[in-house]
Amino acid sequence: MENMYRNPFKAPDAGNTGDPFVMRYDGRYYLYFSAGGFFSMGKMTHDLHCWRSDNLVDWTYLGVACKLPDIIGGYAPEVIYNKGKFYMCTSPHGNGHFILEASKPEGPYKQVTGRFGQRIDGSFFIDDDGRSYFYRAEGNGINFHTMSDPKTVDLPGTPIGESCLNGWTEGPMVLRHGGKYFLTYTGNHLLSKCYKVAYSVSDSSPVSGYTNMKNRVVLAEVGDDFHALGHSSSALAPDMDGAYIIYHTYELVKEPHHRSMNVDRLFFNGSRMYANTIWWDQEKPSLADYSVRGTDELAGSEKDGEKLLLTKKPTPAIYTAEINVNAKGGDFELVYAGGKGRITVNDRTVRVSEGGKVLAIGELPSNIVMRSNNSYRFTRHHDGKMLLMLNNNQEFLKWNSSCKGGKIGFSLLPENAAVGFVGFSSYSDGSSDKFVTKAVPGRMDAVHAVEDHAKLACIENGRDIYCVKATVGSVFTFPINVKADGLYTVCAHVRQADAGVRVDVNGRELVAAAPTAYDRDGSAKVLLGRVKLCGGLGKLVVRAGCDFVIDSFELAEAEDVEKLTLVEDGRLCHDADIFGWKGRGSMISKEVGYSCSENDGFVYVGGHGWTDYRTDAHMTGYMNSTGSCEFMFRMQKESYFGSQPARAGYGYSVRIGCGSISLIEWNYGEKILVNYTLDDCGRFEHDVSVVAKGQKIAVSVDGKELFSYDIPMGNVSGRAGLRVTGECFGVQSMKITPV
Template identity: 30%
Template structure:
């Protein structure tokens, strides 16, 4: 690598940054240079070409052109100017521009002012893009996906869910159908389709950009336009209170380390005083557990800078340098930031340049290349990987004559056999293409231009080197790199945000005695990772740590937002024996010994809540230790806690709402010392960190619709700008117990509705009833007038951990009085004023 001293300094700085986290940090939301004034960066889209990332965003409604930024590391961004010139009148208010690279050409898809889609093209990711089609129709937020067989698909927003179409070429979009299972109960937008390990993932956003409840969900399928199944852990991005809200319109991509996935999205500042929404850019890591996505966010506090590859070369110099070893000669040089071979093309010799850095046994590598001209029909150029010596290495070679990708691996002088894979007709080898190699154990997965084309098996147990090669060919090679991460392992030792959720199988790297302590040999379940930790498929999706026994422990790196109390919801399963565990932070016991009850079977999952663990701010390592017994566990969910005793009341005698109320939506009012509403609405009081408490109110039964109490509620939101008020009635995450003319309804809301129980009972419209909910761990009791006998008793196997309390009304005209929150879990009436 050229100017190797400079590169070594760069790498040294990088490694120091990784070890001294405080010096390498970024913070959401981000402000970039040359953003649209009072419009910011909305609908962000990021893609990579030759190792560099390019960012595009929506154009302010009264402006033309599309802005572009570039970055090598997702942290520092350079403004590249208008990729689409402002003189192109059809680019006025260009919504959600997205760019793909295909066979030498960059194609942009955008819907100016939401009036149908146009396709533009350019020879560079920074443009200038020029118009290539007339208006192709389709609603806003178009996105293109290219499958392994080069088939192209187009998705866009729709009133009943995401729309999907096949594409016969980058310039032609077929008719659309609504994709089953990919909807948010109404208008759904901001889709991205990608494929990982054979599963198709579709992320999508809704319902309205001006709603604080704008959020990201995802669904999975076995075919690109097939029937999708919404994920159980939706939404994956949501936050409605404070100054960080309205999160959505995401795209997903692999980051600088070649392995870790990231998600970019915007947050809403509010409505611009000029035109449209004012938004900001955000980027957070994204991990996988089986086919489950885990977004490590949303975050709006300092996070580690994304990791770079273990070794990389941008060829941004004039000489090759000492970090490349020449094999068999040839005339090599660097020109225009490209490694070039300029020898006679008729020479029948395999010329190689091999990097001197050695990878780990498992790694991911990337090679960018193009052909300048071939000598004979047998000409080949391509990538070398897992290079030990001339007897042991792999190759992924391109043949412009045969229009093929050829893969082979030689071990101790013996080839496993050439696999020649036909590439799409018309493939232009004199344009840039990227080869990607993933080595995991004895398996090699080889991609070209993002398409998985070859999976080979060869026993190369150790690390090796990477390089490039030519045979009777003149080729140029661009950005080349490898990372000692593969198949999502980049998130294992990443400092995961708290509050947030950590899959149990995302424990640290480092092995026995460093990252974990396991008392049995091997991975009993044989899933996910190759350590001695026992991992199996989980009944609830993904994988979990299993057969966890007394004395075993697991470490997790975390990045705590602020010092204070946090609740830990441990998702676990046991047999008929209760267990005990303990949590450490940087070696200090922060929980004491905690007993968790038996669940009855390793297939019966429950959530144990460890309340108010005190955590310091910043970067730390948590350890979960089994003190006694055996249990499986699937995830660790951290939520902001509170040591404030739950309390609060309002009898509305003052003629208005007390200052304790901290969220409301809907046409609420106070008349005759009672709170009232006609329609839809919610109000909350208290702290999101409250877990166990009692909430009650006097509730007047409506003649239609229903209303009552909400508790352990987080992220409440309302409809905005035309979105159905009825739909947004369920915009919260928490429980609801209400009354209606036919009885008592009880359920959960997670931006949808799930009935947990219903008690049929004739209630009289206009009559006031005392409604009470007592919440203790996973146990919830609902009382109506009779405070001795609950009308509903329910144990939730997957409870919401904590949240505020309040009132909710759904399509009803009704009043409330004597609202009260306390820690009184007895059956007598609380000490509060009662009015007729």
């Protein structure tokens, strides 16, 4: 079990580890928490502290990073390396930001600004051109500020509209990956069980051009054993190819309430980013295949009369390598492919050459200081394209290379130069995503199968993603980490599946009929069936039995729909979860039936694995009164908290109010899919039936079908429920039956 870890966990000597931020520098990771999370001699302190790790999981405490009086109680410290210094931003007690400076990641940090306000959760980003930006929390979404220098945040800020989570949105960070900008953020309240992380993506700029994918939520769980996931940061993986997301969970069920740290893998597919939360044993992040520190472990050699200082092992043909060096202002030259390729740094000009031919040239951006340590990371893709990245994942130079693998190192290095981390891995351009285990329950994109399938360019919400054209006999193998022994439903996100979908999953044949509808991007979800899996590490092997385009597979814990009576004679008659501001007292029996006690109440029943079922109810209301009855179905990630949208879940409901009936999509907000007029007057009663089967939702009132609606990419499973608002609506009976 030495190579395993389990979320959530704590760093040594850490207590309440909220708002974890991780910075990678010189091949190592540095960790900071909000103040109040460190214990010294059994007592909690309110200073800022720092830890260090090589793998994001095993941490060593380095000491107090900042103990200044004005910074006591600092919220959400974040650090960036800029112009040879380390800059921290934090908002003590949430009362506005300070910027601090240090010469080492662990500090000590000193103030370089006064308090300049701007709410909480400040975050830095440096773009490819060296320009700096500052991001922070706000009620209308994440706001950004330009920075004229590392110590100056320009005011006022500007909102990034697409980043709003229908209310207060916090915890921003920008991750540069694959030529795109991924902005992550959290909402709406840390005390909600569905405190969650979402993202927007831009091709053009770190502050504009952002749009959202169909599912922008990266992290969300509401179970009693794992919930309230939020305030994340992201970091380059130890293999230098992938990325990890670091976040906290807030224990809200058991005493004492506290926040703990979690680390999970991120996966990328064009403009799509996703993560599968794992709170059972999982493998630690893989390290670089080869790494050293300093020049002692590098080997001297001579080629054509030229002295080289090289790694003792060669890179493979496809690789990512990194060299950290402080040349103390002198010129130096990096080599790759055993010396066939050169990266020459002369003053601030960088030239890439092979065989004496210059392939790329550029001037270092303004954030790079030559008398300090800098990172030069270069990667060779399968098609021979190479990319040079600088500190903070800045994309710098691109070129086509005829060189393949070989040793890396130096051909020119000043005598007083200091060399840091030197290493490489056998991954490039996100190829490591194929070999990292995927969680079950969870999702896995087809392009992340171990096999090298040809990618099919597709569109989702106007943005690029990649699918795979499956033909008879195509195999998709995924390394998986299964939560527990049991049955799991298998759902496929497909395109061009008009003949249906037939697959073999770990030896079991699963079949789905052709989708009844596709969305505007030509996508649909189909439920294939169930497969039995053993808990722990293993493989999921999917063999196609027909031709179709596959986007992704999703697996969830299977549950049989239970035939039950939830309400009878206006009274609750089955165990259920009741939400509302009065807790279980939020729903009571009244003259109109089972209803809310004061304006709003929720009841949930059943399992998140429930698939096809119908709800039959008899409801009562009064014309010209405010309020409604809503019958929820296929609900996922449901929660209740006063400071978040009322429709707090992902699923659907049929709402009946005065004179109308609506089909509504819940997404911690709402989208009305269908609205139908009812001819009501005075006191009215209706028999309401909602049938969810496959992609189709059918709604009947008083024995007559009013409408049916296809939801091509909707939830295929989820809980049932009831919501009542106002004082004059109630339910006399409500039954749920499998179909």
